[in-house]
Each structure stands twice: as structure tokens, then as C-alpha cells.
Amino acid sequence: MGKYTLKCLQCGSEYQGDYRLKCDHDNSFLRANYHTKQLALKRTKGMGKFYDWLPIHKQLDTDAAPITYKSEELARELGLTNLYIGFSGYWPERGALVRTCSFKELEAHPTMQRLKEAGGSAIVVASVGNTARAFAHVSAMTGIDVHIVVPHSGLSRMWLPEEPTDSIHLIRMAEGNDYTDAIYLADRIAQLPGIMSEGGAKNVARRDGMGTVMLDAAVTIKRIPDHYFQAVGSGTGAISAWEAAIRLRCDGRFGKHFPKLQIAQNLPFAPMLSAWNAGRREIIPQIDMPDPKKDIGEMYADVLSNRAPPYSVTGGLFDALSATNGLMYGITNDEAKEAKSLFELLEGIDILSPSAVAVASLIKAVRAGNVAKDDVILLNIAGGGTERLKQDYSLTMMHPIASAKNPDVPLDDLIQSGKY
Ligand SMILES: [Zn+2]
Known part of the structure; x- marks a missing residue:
């Protein structure tokens, strides 16, 4: 018996909680229906205290919390x-x-944990900055590979409170591309074998x-x-x-x-x-x-x-x-x-x-x-x-491993330069 089921808000279909991002019948959001209806805070550091209402089965190891x-x-x-x-x-x-200074990190911890529990080993995200830092930081902590697509305007925000690890693969988009272009390219990369989409808002x-x-x-x-x-x-x-x-x-x-x-x-x-x-x-x-x-x-x-x-x-x-x-x-x-x-x-x-x-x-x-x-x-x-x-940390910049001129760039080129 799982901790939660996923329910489609359009047609009411229910699914057991795996790394599912959408309903089989429509494009509506799924919502996690947690079996525990009264929140009991866990005695732990960080956001893991809200474990009851997070779609994960093992406790998070982070002191980050709102x-x-x-x-x-x-x-x-x-x-x-x-x-x-x-x-x-x-x-x-x-x-x-x-330490990545935005509530995007509150998304990244349970998302990476959920991915890992579902047997995933690599994820791709699009970001203008804050989401990239968040997922890169969790990647550095957990070793789970993350592929990050960032438009040119976001490069200055690609810092981390620690040394970047080899599990972080940053792809820079040329000037003239915006966040939505990055999302489009990330969706294409998610089709590559072994890489899963983080699903954006669709991911509970x-x-x-x-x-x-x-x-x-x-x-x-x-x-x-x-x-x-x-x-x-x-x-x-x-x-x-x-x-x-x-x-x-x-x-x-x-x-x-x-x-x-x-x-x-x-x-x-x-x-x-x-x-x-x-x-x-x-x-x-x-x-x-x-x-x-x-x-x-x-x-x-x-x-x-x-x-x-x-x-x-x-x-x-x-x-x-x-x-x-x-x-x-x-x-x-x-x-x-x-x-x-x-x-x-x-x-x-x-x-x-x-x-x-x-x-x-x-x-x-x-x-x-x-x-x-x-x-x-x-x-x-x-x-x-x-x-x-x-004042407390020296920040290090992440460096792109590949560049994309536009969202339709051949993935072969990226793969070659990006060591996929
Ligand atoms: Zn549905």
C-alpha cells in the first residue's frame, strides 16, 4: 500500500504513486491524495518534517526548509x-x-528523490536561473545526473554554494532564446534514452x-x-x-x-x-x-x-x-x-x-x-x-558543457559535446 495515490482532476482516474506526470486520458493535472489526512511533523531537520505530504518514501537528507x-x-x-x-x-x-536562495530548491529535493525512487538516474530541467541552481545543488549532493538548459540571460545566476560536480550538465542557449525556448529544448532532450523530464508543474x-x-x-x-x-x-x-x-x-x-x-x-x-x-x-x-x-x-x-x-x-x-x-x-x-x-x-x-x-x-x-x-x-x-x-560561502560558477543556437538544434551535436 503506497503512501498516496494520484488522482486526475479532470476525469477522476486514479493511479498508484509512481513517477507519473500525466493522466492516460487527458492533459489535466494529477494531484497527490495522501492517505494521512492530519499532518504530523517529523522530528527531522529541513523540509523533511513535512514528509507526510510529500510524494516520497524515504526521508530527505537536507536542512533546507521554508x-x-x-x-x-x-x-x-x-x-x-x-x-x-x-x-x-x-x-x-x-x-x-x-543555500541556493530560492524556493525552487524546495521543489528540487523531493523531485530528485521521487525520480531516484522510481529508478531514474538522470533528469533534464529548463531554467532561467533559480531552478538550475536548485537542481544542480541537489545533483551535487546526491550524484543524480541533471541536465540543465538555460537561456543566455540566466548564465550569471549559474552559481553554486559548492564546487560543481560532473553530474551537472549545463547547456547554454544562444542570445535571443528565452525561457520558453529552453523548455522546448529540454522537452526534446527528455526524449533521449535514460533521461527523464522533471515535468514542471505537472510533477506533484x-x-x-x-x-x-x-x-x-x-x-x-x-x-x-x-x-x-x-x-x-x-x-x-x-x-x-x-x-x-x-x-x-x-x-x-x-x-x-x-x-x-x-x-x-x-x-x-x-x-x-x-x-x-x-x-x-x-x-x-x-x-x-x-x-x-x-x-x-x-x-x-x-x-x-x-x-x-x-x-x-x-x-x-x-x-x-x-x-x-x-x-x-x-x-x-x-x-x-x-x-x-x-x-x-x-x-x-x-x-x-x-x-x-x-x-x-x-x-x-x-x-x-x-x-x-x-x-x-x-x-x-x-x-x-x-x-x-x-559572507559565509565562496560561490563557484557552473560552466556550460554545450551550446545550442536554438531549440531545434540537432541533438546529436549536443550529445557529442555534452558527453551524454
Ligand atoms: Zn484524466
């Missing part, structure tokens, strides 16, 4: 009395030890790993928050927060309400915002992202640039926003930069650009009256502490 604390300074500035910060990054003074290990931010908040605050703020590119983190809240409601000890998802995209590239504001489940490229490459080039937080986000899919972001009476915001570069300075000054830790977008959306929400003074608010600071990390 932390939650009650804000004083930013809360006072905004006139809020119950503002909680969910922080995934490096901030040892508060017990935050995510990724979603439930990210969902630990909401779990940590609920066990810290002792209830489900009223509002959840996060910046989104694919929206997977917000979907994960919603799914975690579904499980917490079922648990019964944390309240029966949903957190209102209040999420933000960085203008000018905001296809989900455009579709959501028009009341549409479908993203229509001509309307919602008429000039994507140009707009992505102008973004401050360019890691939030997914041209094919899991928005329309059953169980995706549209459903998450609908179920939680959610809201979306568009944040300009200037608003994000201003919010970053304010947060760093008041809270005392550096944050990554997507988190700056999240802070800006909270400021907007307060001004618009979309939160009340005493509401319980969770602000997901999904990445931060890189400057703090540099």
Missing part, C-alpha cells in the same frame, strides 16, 4: 498587525538554510515541495492565512499554495477557509494578468502577449517570464484563483525596485527580484483596500539571502 516569521518593521510601515513572511533563502540568523513532487511554504506558515501561525502574496511567472508556487490549503482544510486544525491568492506579474510581460482580468481561462497570445520577446527583455524580474504557464489546465492557476476568489496585480519595474529597497531596509535581508515584485503587490493591495489591517497575511518571499550567503 521559514515563517511575523514581520514587525514592514508590518508597521504598512499599518498591518498580522503580516507573516514566508522566507525561502539563506538567513541563518532566522534558521533559513536554503515539484508542487508539493513548494507547498511546504504554506504548510510551514499554517503550523507557525496555527491557522491558514487569509491572504497569500507571491509573484508568479508560471504560477506553480501559487497553485501549490492553494493545494496545500486544500489539505490543511481537510486536516481540520487550521480553519476551513481558503487563503485569497493575491499574485503579481512583472510588467510589461503579464499574459496571465491580462487573461485573468478579461475573465478568460484561455491565454490568447495576440491579446495577452503580443510582443513577448521584447516585453520579456524589458522585465526587471525576467525569471518570471513563462510564455506557456499552467494557467488554463484543469487544476492550474485559473482554477486556483477562481477557488480562492483571487486577485492579480501588474507591477512595474520601478515599483518592484522601490519595494525591494523598502523590504531590505526594514526587514534586514536582501531579496531576489521576483520577491520584490511580491512586496510591491502587497503595498498595492494595502493601498487598494484589498486586505484589512488585522487580516492574517502570508507574504511569500520566495528567494533571498544571496548577499548574506556570500
Whole structure:
């Protein structure tokens, strides 16, 4: 008897929990249905304490985990009395030890563990930066091979808190290619023998790993928050927060309400915002992202640039926003930069650009009256502490083993240069 089954959110088909990414009948999300309905925290370091609701059968060996604390300074500035910060990054003074400095690492640990348990030995991921660091770090820790496709714009983010290992295979894409091109090439590489796709948002290990931010908040605050703020590119983190809240409601000890998802995209590239504001489940490229490459080039937080986000899919972001009476915001570069300075000054830790977008959306929400003074608010600071990390670690850059001109490049060329 497994620990969980996978259930299709469209047709209801159920599957035993193996490394399955999709239903046999449709393209809907599968969701993990854990047999344990009340969360019992395990006495262990790191995110493994949420083992009950992670799709793995052996315990994780990492001290990385999200932390939650009650804000004083930013809360006072905004006139809020119950503002909680969910922080995934490096901030040892508060017990935050995510050394790749983003909540992508919360996805990588259970995803690699799930792959290993299913007999896989190599995985391919596409990334603009944070996901690459996360999977490379776990690869260095576990020896599981990871192939990483990164667009040129992400190369500066390819650092690690340790020496890169031979298990990390970095493929650089030439200038002019964006995140979605990287996803396309990664999908092609996943067809090669012995390499498995990480599946993106379709992989329950990724979603439930990210969902630990909401779990940590609920066990810290002792209830489900009223509002959840996060910046989104694919929206997977917000979907994960919603799914975690579904499980917490079922648990019964944390309240029966949903957190209102209040999420933000960085203008000018905001296809989900455009579709959501028009009341549409479908993203229509001509309307919602008429000039994507140009707009992505102008973004401050360019890691939030997914041209094919899991928005329309059953169980995706549209459903998450609908179920939680959610809201979306568009944040300009200037608003994000201003919010970053304010947060760093008041809270005392550096944050990554997507988190700056999240802070800006909270400021907007307060001004618009979309939160009340005493509401319980969770602000997901999904990445931060890189400057703090540099005080304790010397960072090393990963070096590409192969280059791709475009997503249609012959795989033979890559294979030759990439020692596949
Ligand atoms: Zn189905």
C-alpha cells in the first residue's frame, strides 16, 4: 500500500504513486491524495518534517526548509498587525538554510528523490536561473545526473554554494532564446534514452515541495492565512499554495477557509494578468502577449517570464484563483525596485527580484483596500539571502558543457559535446 495515490482532476482516474506526470486520458493535472489526512511533523531537520505530504518514501537528507516569521518593521510601515513572511533563502540568523536562495530548491529535493525512487538516474530541467541552481545543488549532493538548459540571460545566476560536480550538465542557449525556448529544448532532450523530464508543474513532487511554504506558515501561525502574496511567472508556487490549503482544510486544525491568492506579474510581460482580468481561462497570445520577446527583455524580474504557464489546465492557476476568489496585480519595474529597497531596509535581508515584485503587490493591495489591517497575511518571499550567503560561502560558477543556437538544434551535436 503506497503512501498516496494520484488522482486526475479532470476525469477522476486514479493511479498508484509512481513517477507519473500525466493522466492516460487527458492533459489535466494529477494531484497527490495522501492517505494521512492530519499532518504530523517529523522530528527531522529541513523540509523533511513535512514528509507526510510529500510524494516520497524515504526521508530527505537536507536542512533546507521554508521559514515563517511575523514581520514587525514592514508590518508597521504598512499599518498591518498580522503580516507573516514566508522566507525561502539563506538567513541563518532566522534558521533559513536554503543555500541556493530560492524556493525552487524546495521543489528540487523531493523531485530528485521521487525520480531516484522510481529508478531514474538522470533528469533534464529548463531554467532561467533559480531552478538550475536548485537542481544542480541537489545533483551535487546526491550524484543524480541533471541536465540543465538555460537561456543566455540566466548564465550569471549559474552559481553554486559548492564546487560543481560532473553530474551537472549545463547547456547554454544562444542570445535571443528565452525561457520558453529552453523548455522546448529540454522537452526534446527528455526524449533521449535514460533521461527523464522533471515535468514542471505537472510533477506533484515539484508542487508539493513548494507547498511546504504554506504548510510551514499554517503550523507557525496555527491557522491558514487569509491572504497569500507571491509573484508568479508560471504560477506553480501559487497553485501549490492553494493545494496545500486544500489539505490543511481537510486536516481540520487550521480553519476551513481558503487563503485569497493575491499574485503579481512583472510588467510589461503579464499574459496571465491580462487573461485573468478579461475573465478568460484561455491565454490568447495576440491579446495577452503580443510582443513577448521584447516585453520579456524589458522585465526587471525576467525569471518570471513563462510564455506557456499552467494557467488554463484543469487544476492550474485559473482554477486556483477562481477557488480562492483571487486577485492579480501588474507591477512595474520601478515599483518592484522601490519595494525591494523598502523590504531590505526594514526587514534586514536582501531579496531576489521576483520577491520584490511580491512586496510591491502587497503595498498595492494595502493601498487598494484589498486586505484589512488585522487580516492574517502570508507574504511569500520566495528567494533571498544571496548577499548574506556570500559572507559565509565562496560561490563557484557552473560552466556550460554545450551550446545550442536554438531549440531545434540537432541533438546529436549536443550529445557529442555534452558527453551524454
Ligand atoms: Zn484524466
